[in-house]
Amino acid sequence: MQRLGVVGAGTMGIGIVQVAAQQGLDVVACEVDESRMQAAMDGLRGTLARLVDRGRLAQADVDAALSRIQPTTQFADLADVDCAIEVVPEVLDLKRQVFERLDQVCRPEAVLATNTSSLSVTELAAATRRPERLVGLHFFNPVPLMGLVEIVRGLRTDAATLEAARGLVRQLGKTAVEVKDTPGFIVNRVARPFYNEALRLLNDGVADVATIDRIMKLGGGFRMGPFELMDLIGNDVNFAVTSQVFAGYFDDPKYRPSYLQQRVVQAGTLGRKTKRGWYDYE
Amino acid sequence: MRTARGPVRSGEAPGGKVLVAGDASLAEPLAALLAESGCSVSLYVVEGGGVGPAGVDRATDLAAAAKDATIAFETAVWPPERKRALIETLDRALPAEAVLATLATAQVTTELAAWTTRPEQVVGFGMLPGAAAPGLIEIAPGLATDEAATATIEQLLVAAGREVARVRDDAGLVLARILCLIVNEAAAMLMEGAATARDIDTAMKLGTNYPHGPLEWADLLGVDFVYATLAGLRAEQDEDRYRPCPLLRKMVLAGRLGRKTGRGFFEYAERT
Numbered sequence: 130m131q132r133l134g135v136v137g138a139g140t141m142g143i144g145i146v147q148v149a150a151q152q153g154l155d156v157v158a159c160e161v162d163e164s165r166m167q168a169a170m171d172g173l174r175g176t177l178a179r180l181v182d183r184g185r186l187a188q189a190d191v192d193a194a195l196s197r198i199q200p201t202t203q204f205a206d207l208a209d210v211d212c213a214i215e216v217v218p219e220v221l222d223l224k225r226q227v228f229e230r231l232d233q234v235c236r237p238e239a240v241l242a243t244n245t246s247s248l249s250v251t252e253l254a255a256a257t258r259r260p261e262r263l264v265g266l267h268f269f270n271p272v273p274l275m276g277l278v279e280i281v282r283g284l285r286t287d288a289a290t291l292e293a294a295r296g297l298v299r300q301l302g303k304t305a306v307e308v309k310d311t312p313g314f315i316v317n318r319v320a321r322p323f324y325n326e327a328l329r330l331l332n333d334g335v336a337d338v339a340t341i342d343r344i345m346k347l348g349g350g351f352r353m354g355p356f357e358l359m360d361l362i363g364n365d366v367n368f369a370v371t372s373q374v375f376a377g378y379f380d381d382p383k384y385r386p387s388y389l390q391q392r393v394v395q396a397g398t399l400g401r402k403t404k405r406g407w408y409d410y411e
Numbered sequence: 412m413r414t415a416r417g418p419v420r421s422g423e424a425p426g427g428k429v430l431v432a433g434d435a436s437l438a439e440p441l442a443a444l445l446a447e448s449g450c451s452v453s454l455y456v457v458e459g460g461g462v463g464p465a466g467v468d469r470a471t472d473l474a475a476a477a478k479d480a481t482i483a484f485e486t487a488v489w490p491p492e493r494k495r496a497l498i499e500t501l502d503r504a505l506p507a508e509a510v511l512a513t514l515a516t517a518q519v520t521t522e523l524a525a526w527t528t529r530p531e532q533v534v535g536f537g538m539l540p541g542a543a544a545p546g547l548i549e550i551a552p553g554l555a556t557d558e559a560a561t562a563t564i565e566q567l568l569v570a571a572g573r574e575v576a577r578v579r580d581d582a583g584l585v586l587a588r589i590l591c592l593i594v595n596e597a598a599a600m601l602m603e604g605a606a607t608a609r610d611i612d613t614a615m616k617l618g619t620n621y622p623h624g625p626l627e628w629a630d631l632l633g634v635d636f637v638y639a640t641l642a643g644l645r646a647e648q649d650e651d652r653y654r655p656c657p658l659l660r661k662m663v664l665a666g667r668l669g670r671k672t673g674r675g676f677f678e679y680a681e682r683t
Binding site for chain 1: 538539545546547548549574576577578579581584585586588589590592593595596597600603604605606607610611613614615617618619620621622623625650651652654
């Protein structure tokens, strides 16, 4: 692939734009309005400038990467991309509208991809006339540092689209894993017990926060304990993911969220970003 | 009844003999670390294992090895009947005042203690099998356990240079419970055909920074250890939340226990 479209220039979207441009792809970056697009590009220039200051990148490479990015607010500018990735907020109707527009403007053979972490790829594909050309590409935050992309096969995603997705992930310098369109995909599902069972043990009075974290780190070799990690991720975000996976499996008790974590969210003690969560960060 | 022996003073090896009996994947590293700290150690392995660690007396007669021990560690994993038989043998053979530390990841300490005539001297512990040395050992006194017995085990392990954490006696303790439930999800995804074993492990290592992929980790721990922990958790809590993935039970029945049998979720050229 040579030409990539990215719809949505939030943290994840602009991260994908950065990686793609640095890896030599031409990128059309699309946002809803001029000011958001401008802010995202300013942020990206700042990020790249800091990498130059720290000696991680050459100025010439930054200039080349930036020259490959075409910022726009017009969907029509995505007409000739080989693949368009949707990276807008996790709202079903919003994502559906984006795919309806992409389906209209993109070449029939173009791959359409979604970065959703919680919605059904199959359901989004049904909003287009080319469900076999739609695939999930689940990136991880921060995109420039995280090497993993989950390639999600919708019910109707075809083999050629998967092959194109594998090729794109390789071009982006990332490692791909493939997963069926299942709630939470691999990472958000398999990691649930790390948080959820730690909360259950705490709630049941088996051990306290610091003891559970210490056991998981010293005994298990985990780099962070579950409570430290929930504070880093944000308890609101972590609780939302657990709730989505629970709902996705139709209330399977394996994924039942913790009311204790809900209380922490309700109290506004979300973790590091509020200076208080399971631990104090003042 | 109080234990006759007082707690071992911190930083000092106990005078008496320590017997370590059970599955090699836990018994060998435990015996090695206790021997290194200056304890007189006898090792009785009921399953697996090689020549055993240096400086450890390799016992072949369990009752004979138990009769002069002041502390015994029991590490049988699966099935529960085998563990119970070992604990009952130890209870009969050990001196009345000896403390019995028992692997309490598949049954709660209070249940294991109830299999003996000395419940106040039975202390549950938890550690991961398959590692050279445990980074931390959990200690869980049962409802009937005397504080002196718990302190004896705790101080012995601290004297051996181990980190310990006391937790309440609960199914699977902390580390084994959380880790085996992560493996359970990974095994379920594999069974459902949602992703390959290799991709599941790669995703967890790159997406969450886990030290091992959950399925290769299960092969290191032993699939029997994972299944025993989950089955025990399910039995103890009696909740659908803890149902073990059917694939794990089949793997145990088929002898696909991981590295120690040459095949688990992955295949290995050499057994370890």
